[in-house]
Amino acid sequence: MTDVYQAISPVEADVSSAQTPGMDNSDLIASGISGHITSCWSKAKFAKQNITERLLACERQRRGEYDPDKAADIAQTGGSDIFMMITDVKCAGAKSWIQDVMLQNTRPFDLEPAQEPQLPPEVKLSIIDFVRHEAEAYVMAGQQLHPEAFRQRMGEVHDQILLKMREEAKLTAERMAGVITDQLNEGGFHRSMQDYIDDFVTYPTAILKGPSVRKKKKLKWGPNFTPIVTNDFFREVERVSPYDLFPSPNASNVDDGFIIQRHKLTVKTLESMKGVPGYSDNEIDQVLERYAGKGFRYFEYGDQQRDNLEGKYHSRLYNDNIIEALEFWGPVMGEMLIQWGMKGVDPRAVYEVNAWQVAGFTIKCVLNPDPLGQRPYEIASWRSIPGAWWGTALPEVMRDVQIMCNSSARALANNMGIGSGPQVEVAVDRLADGEDLTQMYPWKIWQTTSDKTGGNQPGVRFFMPEMKAAELMGIYNQFAKQADEVTGIPNYIYGGGSGGSGAGRTASGLSMLMDNAAKGIKTAIGQVDRVVEMVVKRFYIHNMMYNPDPYIKGDFKVVPKGAMGLLAREAIQVRRNEFLAATNNPVDLQIVGPEGRAYLLRELAKGLQMDTDKLVPTTEALKFKQQQIEQAMQTLAATQQQQAGQAALPAPADAGGPPPVNTVQPQQATQ
Numbered sequence: 001m002t003d004v005y006q007a008i009s010p011v012e013a014d015v016s017s018a019q020t021p022g023m024d025n026s027d028l029i030a031s032g033i034s035g036h037i038t039s040c041w042s043k044a045k046f047a048k049q050n051i052t053e054r055l056l057a058c059e060r061q062r063r064g065e066y067d068p069d070k071a072a073d074i075a076q077t078g079g080s081d082i083f084m085m086i087t088d089v090k091c092a093g094a095k096s097w098i099q100d101v102m103l104q105n106t107r108p109f110d111l112e113p114a115q116e117p118q119l120p121p122e123v124k125l126s127i128i129d130f131v132r133h134e135a136e137a138y139v140m141a142g143q144q145l146h147p148e149a150f151r152q153r154m155g156e157v158h159d160q161i162l163l164k165m166r167e168e169a170k171l172t173a174e175r176m177a178g179v180i181t182d183q184l185n186e187g188g189f190h191r192s193m194q195d196y197i198d199d200f201v202t203y204p205t206a207i208l209k210g211p212s213v214r215k216k217k218k219l220k221w222g223p224n225f226t227p228i229v230t231n232d233f234f235r236e237v238e239r240v241s242p243y244d245l246f247p248s249p250n251a252s253n254v255d256d257g258f259i260i261q262r263h264k265l266t267v268k269t270l271e272s273m274k275g276v277p278g279y280s281d282n283e284i285d286q287v288l289e290r291y292a293g294k295g296f297r298y299f300e301y302g303d304q305q306r307d308n309l310e311g312k313y314h315s316r317l318y319n320d321n322i323i324e325a326l327e328f329w330g331p332v333m334g335e336m337l338i339q340w341g342m343k344g345v346d347p348r349a350v351y352e353v354n355a356w357q358v359a360g361f362t363i364k365c366v367l368n369p370d371p372l373g374q375r376p377y378e379i380a381s382w383r384s385i386p387g388a389w390w391g392t393a394l395p396e397v398m399r400d401v402q403i404m405c406n407s408s409a410r411a412l413a414n415n416m417g418i419g420s421g422p423q424v425e426v427a428v429d430r431l432a433d434g435e436d437l438t439q440m441y442p443w444k445i446w447q448t449t450s451d452k453t454g455g456n457q458p459g460v461r462f463f464m465p466e467m468k469a470a471e472l473m474g475i476y477n478q479f480a481k482q483a484d485e486v487t488g489i490p491n492y493i494y495g496g497g498s499g500g501s502g503a504g505r506t507a508s509g510l511s512m513l514m515d516n517a518a519k520g521i522k523t524a525i526g527q528v529d530r531v532v533e534m535v536v537k538r539f540y541i542h543n544m545m546y547n548p549d550p551y552i553k554g555d556f557k558v559v560p561k562g563a564m565g566l567l568a569r570e571a572i573q574v575r576r577n578e579f580l581a582a583t584n585n586p587v588d589l590q591i592v593g594p595e596g597r598a599y600l601l602r603e604l605a606k607g608l609q610m611d612t613d614k615l616v617p618t619t620e621a622l623k624f625k626q627q628q629i630e631q632a633m634q635t636l637a638a639t640q641q642q643q644a645g646q647a648a649l650p651a652p653a654d655a656g657g658p659p660p661v662n663t664v665q666p667q668q669a670t671q
Contacts, residue, residue, distance in 0.1 A: 036336070037328045037357045040258050044246035045300055051390055052302040055203055055242055058395040059309050061087045061402060062202055080413035084405045086480060087395045090487050094201040094394060097489070097521060102197070102528055102562045103190060107181050109536050111173040111556040117165040119158070127157050169554060176552040180539045187211060187236045193532075195239040200380060200528065203242045204390040208378050209261075210535050211235035211542060215272040233276065235542065237535060240377070243306055247389050248330070254377040256389075258330025262300075265323045267292050278366040279356075287323065287358045295322045296359055328355045329368070329375045371541065378534045380527035398486050404479040412472040419467040430459040488521060529560035536560075576604050594626070 060067060064083040066074065074081050102108050119127075131154045184190075187210065199206035214236045220228045240261060248257025270288060274281045297316070307315045335347040345351060352368035352375075368375070381391020395402070426437060432447035448459030484490045536558045544553060580600055583592060592600075598617065605615050617625065 034357055034360050034362055036332070037260070037326060037355060037362075040248075040328065040330065041246070041260055041326055043249055044258070044260050047249035048246050049301050051204070052243065054390070054393075054396070056302055056305050056309070058203055058393045059306075061395040061399065062091050063309055064088060065309070074410070080410045080417070082406070082409050082413050084402070084409050084476075084480075086405055086483055087398060087402050090398060090483060090489050091201045091394055093489050093491075094487070094521070094524070095197050098197050098200070098525065098528060099194060101525060102532070103193060107177065108532055108561050109177070110559045110561060111177040111180075111540070112559055113166070113169040113173060114555040114557045117162060117169055119161065119165075123161065124158075127154060127161070131157060172552060172554045173556045176540065176543065176554065176556060179543060179547065179549070179552055180536060183211075183235050183539055183543075184237060184536075186234050189237045189535075192237045192239040196531075197528065199239065199242060200524070201382065201394050204393045204396065205242055205379050205381050207240035207242060207245050208237065208531050208535060209240050209376050210237035211539055212238055212376065213276055215276055231272075235539065243302070245377075251389050252387050253389065254375050254379055255373075258328065259375060259377065260329075261327040262298060263325045263327060265325055266321055267323065270323055270325075273363070278354075279364045280362070283361045283363040287361050287363060291323050291359070296324055297322060298324050298326075323358060325356055325358045325363070328353070328357065329377075370538075371545075376538060378531040380531050382524060382527075384527070394487060398483050401479050401483045401486060405476055405483075408472050408476040408479065412469060412476065415465075415468050415472060419465045419469075422462045422464055425461045425463070427457075427459045525562050529562040532562065533558045533560045576600070580604065 057067060064085050065071075066081070066083065071081070131150065134153065135150055189210075192208065192210075196206050196208045212235070213233055215231055216234045218230050218232055220230060222228045244262040244264075246260045246262070247254070248259070251257040251259070267288065270284060273279045274284050299316070304316065307313065330353060331350045332353045333347070334345040334349045334351060338345060338347055352370075352373045354364070354366055354368055355362060356364040370376070379389070382394045383392040383397065385391050424440065427448070428437075430448045430451070431437070432449070435447055446460045451457045451459075540556065540558065547553075583589070583597075583600075589597065601615070
């Protein structure tokens with residue numbers, strides 16, 4: 001079992017576990033827990049009915065379906081029921097734009113040291129001792145030392161140590177970021193983010209949850225490539241449907257009041273919760289025994305309409321594979337927890353509780369494991385409303401435009417149908433007996449009687465209705481163009497046009513137009529950035545608390561990279577190439593050094609989708625190579641010095657032979 005998450009709450013927090021010492025897990029207590037959740041559930045679902053109507057209206061508008069009342073009116077009056085998919089085009093364009101910005105990098109965030117490193121007092125004392133020993137050795141060698149040189153030397157050592165600490169902090173942050181990236185990938189972050197962005201451009205509020213601890217089967221390979229299936233814990237990032245989250249009626253954010261999330265669990269998913277810290281295996285077994293065969297559903301307002309929009313027309317007829325659960329997050333007085341059977345709590349204090357309920361069974365109830373008591377949800381809206389939990393959705397922003405485009409399109413279709421052929425006026429009383437008015441074909445003979453008024457008027461007259469196609473098309477085009485203005489998503493962003501005349505006809509002009517358009521979506525990108533930042537921050541806190549690796553621990557801050565992605569990648573690559581050429585001179589190379597040059601080459605190779613490890617050595621490899629070069633140069637210098645010293649010594653005399661001959665001439669010796 002690896003990477004196990006454990007809550008920091010006391011043992012008494014698990015009121016659903018029969019094995020917890022000192023706990024009373026009677027049916028009366030379980031009923032109390034269930035009763036409190038049921039009471040909050042009733043309040044939340046009643047308060048959300050109007051919101052559910054908004055959610056359904058937004059989804060219908062994007063799916064190209066009329067609201068039931070409008071569809072009935074159109075059917076009653078007859079004519080075309082055409083629906084122009086302008087909302088879906090804008091939502092799809094916004095989703096592609098945000099997704100390209102947020103998920104273009106393998107890691108949409110960075111970790112940086114939270115503050116400048118500070119030297120501990122003991123390190124400062126060691127610096128003083130080190131410089132003092134250097135000074136004493138300098139003085140003992142007979143040299144004179146000025147006091148200012150002593151202070152300058154202390155500053156140099158201090159700066160060198162700070163530089164090393166900064167480098168080590170950055171390396172530690174990079175290691176932590178790598179661990180979090182692996183955990184996000186394992187927890188389905190990219191898939192959940194894609195669904196979350198789709199909710200973000202469709203509904204008034206989008207919800208992302210994480211990390212949540214789950215059990216997951218993994219396939220590993222043993223000796224002789226034997227497959228081994230393990231069942232380990234992992235941290236999951238989950239997109240929560242706005243239909244399934246029920247906040248407190250007076251809540252303004254996720255930490256206000258209480259929150260209830262409705263889960264649609266399969267029997268397999270519920271089985272996987274057994275053994276996860278905080279869940280009661282006994283309660284889960286009872287739920288499976290009672291509902292595994294027939295399922296359990298909460299039938300709430302708007303569920304059938306939602307299922308129809310999702311193409312699940314008969315989902316309510318087959319419940320055998322679905323067991324729905326309610327996950328509760330909210331504050332509870334300690335007195336109530338004591339009544340539930342929890343010990344060691346203050347009756348006058350407020351505790352944040354997380355509990356799961358299936359029908360009358362409480363399968364989990366623990367104190368909130370977050371150190372700050374925050375809930376693992378993050379919300380964002382296309383246009384947030386201060387003080388409101390639900391914001392304004394993109395379809396709501398352009399609803400009037402969509403209505404006018406639909407009206408003009410229906411009128412145009414009806415007018416085209418009516419004006420496509422002649423209309424016939426028939427004096428019925430002048431037709432011959434048996435004349436069929438329902439058929440008209442070429443060379444038909446109309447049998448009529450004479451005009452009784454004496455006016456000699458024809459009994460059958462043909463006329464062409466007036467065509468208003470040009471006027472109706474003008475109205476449609478005007479409101480379709482207005483959609484660009486109200487949403488801030490011009491059609492040339494997603495390839496719907498060339499950007500118009502003028503600047504849009506050139507590559508540089510179109511790039512300028514796209515940069516200007518990006519200013520309108522920066523607020524939306526900032527909302528998604530904040531969500532990513534908070535989710536990654538929770539992963540960081542979990543690793544700081546529970547990861548046993550000491551080499552990733554440090555005080556870091558999360559820096560999302562979504563806003564930086566608004567810059568065109570091609571433009572960034574061009575600027576990097578220019579910077580590479582501009583710094584290719586001896587002065588700049590001496591400043592940036594081999595490591596800086598390697599970093600620049602590595603970033604350029606990433607932009608070209610090349611394997612940077614094969615092209616540019618890592619920082620550690622460069623340092624090791626530099627050390628090898630320095631050692632080789634020192635060895636060579638020592639060898640040359642030794643050889644020079646040996647060459648200066650006289651040749652040794654042979655044993656028993658004559659003494660060496662002095663080759664120095666008398667006048668040379670005198671000189």
